[in-house]
Amino acid sequence: MIKHLFFDLDNTLWDHRKNAKLTLTDLFKREAIEETYGVKFEEFYQEYYTVNENLWAKIREGSIDKAYLRTHRFLDTFRAFEIEDAKLAASFENQFLDEILYYNELVPGAFDLLEYLTAKGYEMHILSNGFEEVTARKCELSGIKSYFKTITSADEIEIRKPDPKIFQWAFDKSQATPESSIYIGDDWIADIEGALGFGMRAIYFDVFEDRYTAPGVEVVRSLEEIHSLL
Ligand SMILES: [Mg+2]
Structure with missing residues (x-):
């Protein structure tokens, strides 16, 4: 029973996937990433998606902690486009976590x-x-x-x-x-x-x-x- x-x-x-994508669309535009670095949003998003999934798999295995994920998911995404900027990555992470709650699909x-x-x-x-x-x-x-x-x-x-x-x-x-x-x-x-x-x-x-x-x-x-x- x-x-x-x-x-x-x-x-x-x-719907985390949808809400994350909406949030990142805003952030990407506001931070003028395409204008500054010539990266297209879809490419950025695909990279972020893969990086994030892989980091979450490592959290589940216990090989990294939450702080590592929060430091690395945008840092590693930007690195894939040869953008080395820890400050930009940290700013993305903070804004992302705050702003994803504006979307509630x-x-x-x-x-x-x-x-x-x-x-x-x-x-x-x-x-x-x-x-x-x-x-x-x-x-x-x-x-x-x-x-x-x-x-x-x-x-x-x-x-x-x-x-x-x-x-x-x-x-x-x-x-x-x-x-x-x-x-x-x-x-x-x-x-x-x-x-x-x-x-x-x-x-x-x-x-x-x-x-x-x-x-x-x-x-x-x-x-x-x-x-x-x-
Ligand atoms: Mg789930």
């Missing part, structure tokens, strides 16, 4: 899904690997906070999904049990392997059609498809 639903936040409910179907699941009586929770200083504000500013009984950022104890300790931390807060819970997320390692390792079932939101599968995992390509599973 499933009673609790644990959601990942970024790119599962809160949700993944298509997020509100409908949360309404549907609330009406069905599930207790819902957020367990995010995102920074503590922004997780709750993202939920609040995008208007989804009231759907959740608990909101947990892995940053609170500096242990990230897929480590079972962060699942235990979130479960202690929510008084849920793995057997009565399902995890829903878009990252195969952090979310799905994390949930399975903690003894939970999982729903994998396979946005990019990566086609990973495992026993105990349902796969969806859109949030709408979750209506028929719960």
Whole structure:
């Protein structure tokens, strides 16, 4: 009997990719990067995207910390265009984190899904690997906070999904049990392997059609498809 639903936040409910791109479009223009360095936004954004994904993978493995990521994601992006400017990179990082919260696009179907699941009586929770200083504000500013009984950022104890300790931390807060819970997320390692390792079932939101599968995992390509599973 499933009673609790644990959601990942970024790119599962809160459209981080879209909001990041909108924020960077503003910043790039304001800082006149194309005019000054002759770099096109799309090239810059593609580079940033790859650098950021790789750094987050290293955070999950535990080989770097959050401070390293925050120093390096724009520094390394600019370096790819032979722009060596730590001050510019730091200024991008600070403005980016502040301003991304001006954008609050949700993944298509997020509100409908949360309404549907609330009406069905599930207790819902957020367990995010995102920074503590922004997780709750993202939920609040995008208007989804009231759907959740608990909101947990892995940053609170500096242990990230897929480590079972962060699942235990979130479960202690929510008084849920793995057997009565399902995890829903878009990252195969952090979310799905994390949930399975903690003894939970999982729903994998396979946005990019990566086609990973495992026993105990349902796969969806859109949030709408979750209506028929719960
Ligand atoms: Mg995610």
